[in-house]
Amino acid sequence: MAEKSYFWKIFNDTMQTNILVTGAGGQLGSELRKLAHTLPEARFFFTDVPEMDITDEKGVREFVVAHRIDTIVNCAAYTNVDKAESNEATARKINARGPEVLAQTAADKDILLIHVSTDYVFDGTAHRPYREEDPVAPLGVYGKTKREGEEAVIASGCRSVILRTAWLYSAYGNNFVKTMLRLGAEWEELRVIFDQVGTPTYAEDLAAAVLTLLPRLQEEPQQGEIYHFTNEGVCSWYDFATTIMELSGTDCRVIPIETKDYPTAAERPAYSVLNKGKIKARFGLTIPHWEKSLKRCLSALQE
Numbered sequence: 001m002a003e004k005s006y007f008w009k010i011f012n013d014t015m016q017t018n019i020l021v022t023g024a025g026g027q028l029g030s031e032l033r034k035l036a037h038t039l040p041e042a043r044f045f046f047t048d049v050p051e052m053d054i055t056d057e058k059g060v061r062e063f064v065v066a067h068r069i070d071t072i073v074n075c076a077a078y079t080n081v082d083k084a085e086s087n088e089a090t091a092r093k094i095n096a097r098g099p100e101v102l103a104q105t106a107a108d109k110d111i112l113l114i115h116v117s118t119d120y121v122f123d124g125t126a127h128r129p130y131r132e133e134d135p136v137a138p139l140g141v142y143g144k145t146k147r148e149g150e151e152a153v154i155a156s157g158c159r160s161v162i163l164r165t166a167w168l169y170s171a172y173g174n175n176f177v178k179t180m181l182r183l184g185a186e187w188e189e190l191r192v193i194f195d196q197v198g199t200p201t202y203a204e205d206l207a208a209a210v211l212t213l214l215p216r217l218q219e220e221p222q223q224g225e226i227y228h229f230t231n232e233g234v235c236s237w238y239d240f241a242t243t244i245m246e247l248s249g250t251d252c253r254v255i256p257i258e259t260k261d262y263p264t265a266a267e268r269p270a271y272s273v274l275n276k277g278k279i280k281a282r283f284g285l286t287i288p289h290w291e292k293s294l295k296r297c298l299s300a301l302q303e
């Protein structure tokens, strides 16, 4: 997917690196585990709540010292957008306090932190893809607490980048693709929203991007720099569902409905397409179109 760079070669030839992946039981963490072999010089430590709770400051500090961690990839998050509305304290603890603990530890120990955030920091009123510097205005608790996490990473002054992504799916965990396949097998007809637009992102592609960025970031330190990463292209949830049914050969009719006809606890941005120009220019990434990546994920699910 990405061009192999000069820095990649330096990294592979000379660098030993100990990488801590938090929230490793989730979608992105699982995809990183799958691709970890592509960085043979790196030693990975995959952790989730039982091994390391990112909100436990003492536990985090002890872990990074004991394992001589030099890089943290934070995949841990409270990702249930609707439940976050009634569990604000828990969402804030995981999405804001957790990144703060990781970032302060990273600042103290000179660790590189790659932190993952979301398109839901935007309110969705734009008419062109969001750039990194566009004003944020999250609509719900999930987006607000994720933005607080971004702010904590920036304020810590640690070596870090923030990767905002969107509409993540994978063969692992729960996500829209797996829900559509399950419901499509049970029902003749499904009603899906057509007036929310974004870009589905295969977590495997995001994991590959993280592993491409890593050696470059070791060589060229950055502090709190934000990058947008999704697959290429744009669609509505209705288009996404229709394509899932078509590509998987599922005989289920998808009916487009409006957001107002499908009330949810959390308000979501109507338009949350992210502009990926910055990450592509800076790191020479070539990003697959969402339909191509969806095909790969469906094949992985069939296997």
Ligand SMILES: NC(=O)c1ccc[n+]([C@@H]2O[C@H](COP(=O)([O-])OP(=O)(O)OC[C@H]3O[C@@H](n4cnc5c(N)ncnc54)[C@H](OP(=O)(O)O)[C@@H]3O)[C@@H](O)[C@H]2O)c1
Binding pocket: 022, 023, 024, 025, 026, 027, 028, 029, 047, 048, 049, 052, 053, 054, 055, 074, 075, 076, 077, 078, 079, 094, 098, 116, 117, 118, 119, 146, 165, 166, 167, 168, 169, 173
């Ligand atoms: N999913 C999306 O559509 C989406 C969209 C945009 C951005 N993102 C962002 O992308 C990143 C990865 O998302 P994902 O879909 O891979 O998330 P995910 O599948 O929900 O995985 C998150 C993992 O973090 C774990 N976790 C929760 N609290 C923790 C804690 N205190 N300490 C350590 N681990 C903890 C979760 O464990 P439990 O399952 O036991 O809680 C889960 O295994 C997140 O930053 C998310 O905000 C996701």
